[in-house]
Amino acid sequence: MPMFDVYPLYDVTPVSGKGIHVYDDKGMEYLDLYGGHAVISIGHAHPNYVEAVTKQVSELGFYSNAIQNPLQQQLANKIEALSGCKDYQLFLCNSGAEANENALKLASFKTGKKRVVAFTNGFHGRTSAAVAATDNKNIIAPINAQQAVTILPLNDIQGVKTELEKGDVCALIVEFIQGVGGLDQGSKDFFEQVFALCKLNNTMFIADEVQSGYGRSGKFFAFQHYNVTPDIVSIAKGMGNGFPIGGVLIHPDIEAKYGMLGTTFGGNHLACAAGLAVLNTIEEENLMDNVNAMSDYFISKANTISEIKNIKGRGLMLGLEFDFEVGDLRKDLIYNHHIFTGGAANKKLLRILPPLNIEKQHINQFFEALETAIKKVEQTAN
Structure with a gap:
């Protein structure tokens, strides 16, 4: 049976990983500066992660949400402690899409309204x-288009007020930092004005932290760079370091009722063990401090390359914008320099989303390769 052909694939087959590297079926080492869409937060096969997941799966990998699971409360407590989001409630699910789906559903339940901005x-x-x-008609x-959604430009405060x-x-x-859209x-x-308008108009303010959360921006959540308090926060990607897990942080003003949300696999024992291993590692290894230090170093290196026209994002959620499309550049980096990077809706943007424990030596390796790859792409174009 063939796979349903919806993914354009690079001709690389990773079979193992360690730290910031992955290794293919031919034994070639690749520097992973993309982390599978910002999923790998503490590095491939981190010993804490491997130990926690192995131990849990040997005891109890899954049971449904019909029973007590103390690991869920442990995970909720740890998120509260590290994020500083006091008194929120946690609903666990399996992915970022599911987190946002439940966030929107909660908002509609709470307000009795249905349109989304x-x-x-x-x-x-x-x-x-x-x-x-999502701003992508393709x-x-x-069946999705029947939803009532209004899409506005960023920074259009008058448009938000009107709607x-x-x-x-x-x-x-x-x-708070766009991912796929281009940083x-x-x-x-x-x-901050949007937050105030939401309060005035009985509109739930949802922070989508699926990609920008878990320390990637240099704070635990990207919204914490601003003076706002979201009603609902969606989380996923870096939450499980590769194990499927997502969640919704819900303000205490939103009351839970039996049956209003539900999931079969969300918050299972194995997912919680993975999630706790990630948080413990972020804390023990001071990875948010490392994010800020490595972000400054990365940006200082990027500023020395004249072909980079703009540096977008913050923390280790960064984009390098050129005056040419980066498809060929990404191919050269992966096939000739063995470095994974990402693209975006902005075809001129190279997206960088490495594990949070990246070191200066990895950044140096990337920029040495990038300068060589840029020259090759320019020569080919000419």
Whole structure:
């Protein structure tokens, strides 16, 4: 049976990984500066992670949410302690799309309204309401398009005010650093004014931290760079270091009722063990401090390369923008220099999302390769 052909694939077959490297079926080592879409937060096969997952799967890998699972409460407590998000409630699920789907559903339950406001170049997932709130018509099927969603440009505070004052918006959802869209950010004034408008208009303010959370921005959540308090926070990618896990942080003003949300696999024992291993490692290895130090170093190196026209993002969620499309550059990096990088909706942007324990030597290796690859691409173009 053939696979359903929806992914354009590089001709590389990773079979193992350690730290910031992966190894293919021919034994070739690759520097992983993409982490499988920012999923690998503490490095491949981290000993803490391997030990925790191995121990848990040998005891109890899964049971449904019909029983007590103390690991869920341990995970919730650890998220609260490291994030500083006091008194929120946690609902566990399996992915970022599912987290955003439940976030939007909660907002509609809470407000009794159904329209959503989202933003240009935003990406929130590929399911139902989450994909309807995503600014990509190519992945929105007719069944998704029946959702009531208004998409506005970032920093259009008047547009937000106009839409929210119509009184039918249940939720405004925003990435504080856009991922797939190309690392764009709203201004500080914009985010803080949006938060105030949501409060005035009985609209739930949803922070999509699926990619930007878990220390990637240099703070635990990217929204913490601003003076805002989201009603709902969605989390996923770096949460499990590769194990499928997602979640929703829910403000205490939103009351839980039996049956309003549910999931078969969400918050299972193995997922919680993986999630706890990630948080323990972030704490023990001071990885958020490392994010800030390595981000400064990376940006200082990027500023020495004239072909880089713009540096976007923050922390270790960065984009290098050129005045040419980077498809060939990415191919050269992976095939000739054995370095994984990412692309974005902005075809001129190279996306960098390494594990949070990256070191200067890895950054140096990348920039040496990048300068060589840029020259090759320019020579080919000429």
